[in-house]
Amino acid sequence: MKEIDQSKTPLFDALKAYHEREVIPFDVPGHKHGKGLAELAEYLGPKVLEVDVNAMECLDNICNPIGVIKEAEDLAAKAYGGEHAYFLVNGTSSGVQAMILACCNPGDKIILPRNAHKSAISAMILSGAIPIYIQPEIQDRLGIAMGVSLESVKNAIEEHPDAKAIFMINPTYYGVVSDLQSIVTLAHQKGMLVLADEAHGAHMHFHEEFPLSAIAAGADMSAISIHKTGGSLTQSSLLVLNSKKVAAESVKSVLNLTQTTSASYLLMISLDIARKQLATKGKELLDGVLELSRYARNQINEIGGYYAFAKELIGTPGTYDFDESKLGINVKDLGLTGYEIERILKIEYNIQVEIADLSNILCIISLGDQRKSIDILIQALKDIKKKYGKQQAKDIITPPLRNPELIVSPRDAYYSLKRVVKLRDAIGEVSGESIMAYPPGIPVITPGEKITEEIVDYIEALKEQRSMLQGTEDPYVNNIKILGQQPVG
Template sequence: MNIYDQNRTPLFDALRRYVEDGTISFHVPGHKGGNGIPELRDYIGERVLSIDVNGMEDLDNICNPINVIKESQQLAARAFGADQAYYLVNGTTSGVQAMIMTVCGPGDKIIIPRNAHKSAIGGLILSGASPVYIQPEINYHSGMAMGITPERVKKAFNEHPDAKGILVLNPTYYGVFSDLKQIVEIAHSLGKPVLVDEAHGAPLGFHPELPLSAMEAGADMSAVSTHKLLGSMTQSSLLLVKQGLIDPKKVKGVLNLTQTTSASYVLMVSIELARKQMALKGKELLDKVLELSRWAREELNQVDGLYVFGDDIKGQPGCYDIDPTKIAINVRNLGISGYEAERLLRKKYRIQTELSDLFNTLALITIGDTRERVERLVYSMKEIADECRIKNVLKYSMNLPAPPEMLVSPREAFYSEKKSVLLEEAEGEISAEMIMAYPPGIPLICPGERITREVIDYVKILKKEPCQLQGTEDPEINYIKVLSRHLVLVRSDSDTGDWEGIRTARPAAPSF
């Protein structure tokens, strides 16, 4: 038997045997195959609840897989071009945090793009590491943060030679790629590992027309959201590892700190079946996705007032390549915001896009789409454009807030004494919380950063839109937690930015 035969589904086979054997359960979960919650069973079906079981000898255990889960993960590693693969049932968030915790300990530095997902900030707090932020390039026509350049990566490592590694997005949530292969070469020349948040890059590696995946580019670890684009169930993801600079034993130890001991077999088997499908039919399925995406982009770009970026932005600062399956519809020339476009699509046409910002709404074309579904999106956007009488009028300024200054490490800020203040009166204070629009979950302010008037005003603009802001204890984002005593890390060397100790600091005077 070829253990790497991608037709194999060892976990799914074991679950089916368990059900077909008619095993009588005296173990958790307490619903006992759905008998304990008939209303749910009647709606979602008996079969899915019959495989909602817990770890046992025949079904293996995610914390120390030695049987069918181990075999299933080996098949995933082979399919995705990795040496090791680990199933995740707490989403890619847990994978991003595990990557940071594998590489960094308290006080260590790691290079991170400033448009990283909130999960990366959580990883900094959990590990005690301190970020060296790289500012992504900004495309001011779209208002989007793009990728990071190899030049900025090289500069960051030169200025912080003690950084333990770098985290890269591949791609950004809008489908923009940095030159990951060159970034890997820079980092590896210094013996530094490259960690990749590949939440929106799961199909990479399964079609020759798509950009390189993290594993193809030579990265050391990547966290991949199989649930976002490959068909597995929400919350299911993969953590992929290339051996060399990363010790798989360390990875397993980190995962066992945060991974549940009651991993959902429904989620895990959905990863297995999604892997099988992509390994055997990935190119065929993605051929259709690419065809639909090309058609949608061409049609939308013919509509007055709409713009969807494509190959035209390749080569611009921060954009080495693009993911053509992501349709970022820019509505700035309609005189409406991306949030308003999303709301119109949802309320009038029963279409829900992935995320929106002040100028764009993002639609994802995946293996689950049909021509009919994509046509409905395109024709709905044409109607919205026709009905918008205001053309070529910007509703908002294109100026994004300047990146805030970090004065305290995220972990220090998280555990410091805090007080709650009105956001409107928080200028100059050091934030103890994040504020972000979700999705995509990229923080406008992170714990340990000085709150600026620009950030406050930008949040006020977002609050006027039908956008979901989160991160603070106050659900209305009227108040924000800040440090009571402004403990900041003293920099002993202004060139390297090394931290020597802490002192008490006053908020900076407001600038006008």
Template sequence: MIHSQQRAPIMEALQRYQAARVVPFDVPGHKHGRGNSELAAFLGETCLQHDVNSMKPLDNLCHPVSVIKEAELLAAEAFGAKHAFLLVNGTTSAVQAMVMTACKAGEKIIMPRNVHRSAINALILSGAVPVYVNPGVDDNLGIPLGMAVEEVKLAILEHPDAKAILINNPTYYGICSNLKEITELAHEYEMLVLVDEAHGTHFYFNDRLPASAMSVGADMASVSMHKSGGSLTQSSFLLINNGVSEGYTRQIINLTQTTSGSYLLMSSLDISRKNLALHGQEIFNKVIEMAQYTRDEINKIDGFYAYSKELINGDTIFDFDESKLSIHTRGIGLAGIEVYDILRDEYDIQIEFGDVANILAYISVGDRKLDLERLIAALTEIRRRYKRDSSSLFDHEYINPEIIQTPQQAFYAPKEILSLPNAVGRVASEFVMCYPPGIPIVAPGERVTKEIVDYIEYCQEKGCFLTGTEDPNVEIINVVKEADR
């Protein structure tokens, strides 16, 4: 009901709290900023006045009964879910809560291998066993695609005891699988459908965009409100549907989420939900139009390719998020990460990420036409100044893994340390990934191959920010210790 969406109950409760001039003999210790003048000057007194602790008038995130509960109900209504949970540990905690709600130790979950590290971390925490569906790969763009329906069906038939299936909607690049058909297929076999919508918040608020998880009847969805939804970094929603238990899901969330929920993050979720519920259609109409304008202009620059719905093939690219500005760079002889670095270092333009062949410029309602023109001009100049032969560039982002152990088994197994070249043939017990986007090149339990080592070294050479290993320089890697060593 549209009148209820005009409310922002957490914000309203904070305003009542401030008006009451309560004397704080509780935490946080900065006491509305008075105890740390430098912090107050930097963040602003208003911000610190709203950085408060849980109390009766403000409810409690771990067990909400009043204003937070009301905010959750409004969010559920806005997203078309049975219930929505406010999360302050990022969408990482939402993905982990989905997996841990659906699967216990030893139970199987079907998922694409190009998941975010948070999903594989959930397997390490829970002991769930992955059944990977290798995504399609676009050889021209060098990016992983969605899951083919037939590949999913094959995985379900081979593993009918799996408890759930996890789907990306969309990928970082804007690619969507056939979410509706996969959901219906999984439900036929009584599997829960979990959807990672870290990059799909806007799907719920504009009818020109691909289908959302809740609209096709999925059971759970993790939604990064802080990305396209406009809330503060680290704030997120977890949506549940159908027969998923609200009480049990909250218990799972409370295993890992802080007991000191930030009211800055929660109020930003509340206010941003209100904004999208009331104005989402027009907001994302504008974003789509800005993205399309920029895409058209970039495609006039020889060597760059900003792709969109023309990629749709009805299966591994079932739909495409037109608000995404994904740009293929290999045509000018530069890796995406090289273009990323040049834009930041020489043009003071910070884009979302660059990989071996693509960049992603994240466009939102906060952007201006002037900003778009500046990006277009910079790319034009980069092409003129840096264009070179592309024959030496890697042509793909994704390598099919060879699974030897479960992530939990490998992560906690006795291990030894080897240089990357000497680790070929061994089983990794830790991650290596470029961040962003945070999709593992190799994950615990997977065999380290020469192709993987070559790819890691190539990423290092091109300047990708590699993470996941104990070694900060990513020159050595932990591998599972073999029995005879």
């Protein structure tokens, strides 16, 4: 078998060659190599806009790649252990939707964790698939959803043997990994496909001390946010296929239903370069990520009042493995919420964390971090404890433990007649919208589900803590759409 040269960057090389020709443009984009947007060119540097060009023969086309994009995608596929790969310029959300659309017809069942990203719910609306939710395990001390147990997957398969696929998260936002390899084996024995949302796991395939990547675990498809932890530009992701049951041509066809015909070459060359870096230097770079992550945890846990959690959770319900690049810090013993710590860090210390919830903050340690920035974070947390720490820990408000009852499919709910009511007046009604805290973008309620008092209480608790809620047409989430025609008179 011919050895793959992962040091190549075919798309990046082609774009540099095009730039060096100093072509006179009479095509789009209209800024014409930056001349028509001088203020931005001056701020970013002219070269950025000079390489923001349109698809053409020498640069290939994302909708039907047969040249340098295809070469770059093939290199990415091999880097991740797959047979085929597809560049995504609308984030992993588009990859999640493509996977489900490629595998599920209207009415097909798909098994998935309740803490799946909102893009999976959007895929239900687009495909007409019926979600069969598995409740993830809840970690009482942290107050967050973990992974799903193998037993819960077995139960879902036994109850729904006609399900077409199982959708998994690898890892969760906080770094928790389910026993994906065993789940894949079980699913394939039952004739079901396994699809993976690896929005937060782009790095894991390239170092043996991280959990198994989805493709390495045997999954059929994986949508991977290279931009989150792999080094590419925001919005650039990868879809990897490694299945005898899903045709590569079908996946391309599905992607072409929704993806742009004017893909950004800045995003695509960043994927080409990030893949090269991961494939050729990933082990070395991730050694540094692990060293920084472990150093940060040790230092933070010595402060007192904070709990930076990691691999000690392995073996607890829903936690088969753990991604150490996710620096989750539980803050409840300080008597402060994660939201309060997030705001203090931002306003007083000029530090931006990834997400916050009622009990935790999450910092991502990735390829670009340095010891200096870690030390600044550690000192800030020490200062916050001295200045703001309280004696009494706040009560944990956990998400509802029961899955809402699905009354109608997400697709039918989306297209049904709806009316707007006050949030608390919606108890007992069927939701016509989703509500989620973003990040992480995990819905509390989705279209077609029955709204309970427990759900409304939780949403109101999130609002009181100034969580960033979205999904409803009402930006303040005071009102929600429910199914049913507007009363007359």
